[in-house]
Amino acid sequence: MHKFLWAGLGALGLLGIFAACQNNSGPNTGLPTCPNTIGIEGFAYNPSSCKISVGQSVSIAASATHPLRGLGMGNPIAATPTTTTQSYTFSTAGTYEYECTAHSAQGMKGFITVVGP
Numbered sequence: 001m002h003k004f005l006w007a008g009l010g011a012l013g014l015l016g017i018f019a020a021c022q023n024n025s026g027p028n029t030g031l032p033t034c035p036n037t038i039g040i041e042g043f044a045y046n047p048s049s050c051k052i053s054v055g056q057s058v059s060i061a062a063s064a065t066h067p068l069r070g071l072g073m074g075n076p077i078a079a080t081p082t083t084t085t086q087s088y089t090f091s092t093a094g095t096y097e098y099e100c101t102a103h104s105a106q107g108m109k110g111f112i113t114v115v116g117p
């Protein structure tokens with residue numbers, strides 16, 4: 001019984017350390033920084049969630065097989081689907097969603113979190 005308790009406390013301690021590390025390096029650090037181009041692997045964007053800073057640009061892969069569309073108001077990714085890989089500049093902090101219109105139902109969506117200064 002005691003061993004079980006200590007194991008539980010140990011796990012909590014590790015979680016605490018992990019959370020502290022995340023907090024130390026600022027908000028949204030759980031997200032990877034976006035690469036120059038967000039690619040497609042199978043029926044998913046890679047990475048499907050990432051972050052950039054305000055004013056930065058990122059390209060998102062798109063093709064005839066995987067038409068790209070931005071969702072939501074003020075999204076620099078056009079609401080009209082595009083079939084070409086293009087670069088988008090994000091000048092306002094927030095989280096922007098996009099999807100492949102052909103495979104959205106299969107979960108082919110992504111998020112770009114734009115972090116303010």
Ligand SMILES: [Cu+2]
Pocket residue numbers: 043065066067100101102103104108
């Ligand atoms: Cu697709």
